[in-house]
Amino acid sequence: MLWEPIDAPPGLGPPKPITVRAQTIPARGYFAEHAHRWHQIVYATSGVLTVAVEGRSFVISPEQAVWLPTGVRHRVGSLLGAQFRSLWVADEAGHDVAERPTVFAVQPLLRALILEAVALEDATDDGGYAGRVTALILDQFRRARPLPGALPWPREGPLVGLCEALYADPADARGPEEWGRELGLSARTLARRCExxxxxxxxxxxxxxxxxxxxELMGGGLSVxxxxxxxxxxxxxxxxYAFRIGLGTSPQAYMREQVSGPPGR
Structure with a gap:
């Protein structure tokens, strides 16, 4: 099944200092590679996004957002569909957030502020409330916890189909030999392609x-x-046990933190 390009909405000018765009990305929809003369915050309130930037590609969940500095070429899409929230930030307003593309953890306050900014996008700001929300969003990104990375994703080639299949069915237990036969590769060649x-x-x-x-599943309401x-x-x-080894805490404690935020913050 092919991916389909999406046209960006027309008539959106430079942010002053933030412009917020809410859009649904259909399954296998994507915005072709491009760059902006301003910073961008890439976020999804539901679903997951595939983000390609600086020769690498990865996916992010609603617990993560990507900061893209001015001028960075990038491509954004979604394998299964997502509720996309894109925040354009004026170059000067966000100059001290991060110099390189960065994945940040999104805590409940930051998520709520992003949703509030979406709701205020077309409203008048007589009392300066929208401006204060904008300032808080930028402050939250300055304080947010940078993550070492997100789930890496191949940009092209036979591994794309493999990763899409495993994402759709993570219980698929086939190993390198079986997948190599599926893709017409030897196990050794598949290992090299993975690396x-x-x-x-x-x-x-x-x-x-x-x-x-x-x-993603527990955030959607499934039990452990x-x-x-x-x-x-x-x-x-x-x-x-695997969750503790990977994230340093139990699934229950991790999900409680996603709701309440980390201690001391």
Missing amino acids: ADIGMSLRSWRRCLRLFKSV TETAMQLGYGSTSAFV
Whole structure:
């Protein structure tokens, strides 16, 4: 199934200091590679986004946002569809947030501010409220926790189909030999492609995928046990152990933090 390009809405001028765009991205829809004369915050209130920037590609969930500095070429899409929220930030207003493309953790306050900015986009600002919301959004990004990375994603080639299939069914247990036969590659060639295209082995990527999907599934209301089964773990305890190893805390504690924010913040 092919990906379909999406046209950007016409008539959007430079941000003063922030312009907010709310848009639904259909499954396998994408904005072709482009750049802006201003910064951009890439975020989804639901669903996941695929972001390609600076020779790498990754996916982010609603617990993450990407800061794209002025002039950085990028491409944004969604494999399964997403509610896209794009914030354009004037060059001067966001000059001290981050110098390079950065993935940030989105805590409840920042999410609420983004949603409020969307609601205020076409409203008059007689009392200066919208300006204060804008200032708080930028302050939150200055204080937000940069993440070491998001789930890496191949930009092109045979691994795209493999990663899409595993994303749709993370319980798929096929290993390099089976996937190599599926893609017409030897297991050794597939291993080399994984290292070159996503920077890790298929086994490591699958582990990252399961962690990523677990947050998405639990955020959508699934219990820990239901999530473990969806991801293909043999037991709930095996999933909890893998989650602790990967994220340093239990699934329950992690989701509580997503609701309330980290201690001391």
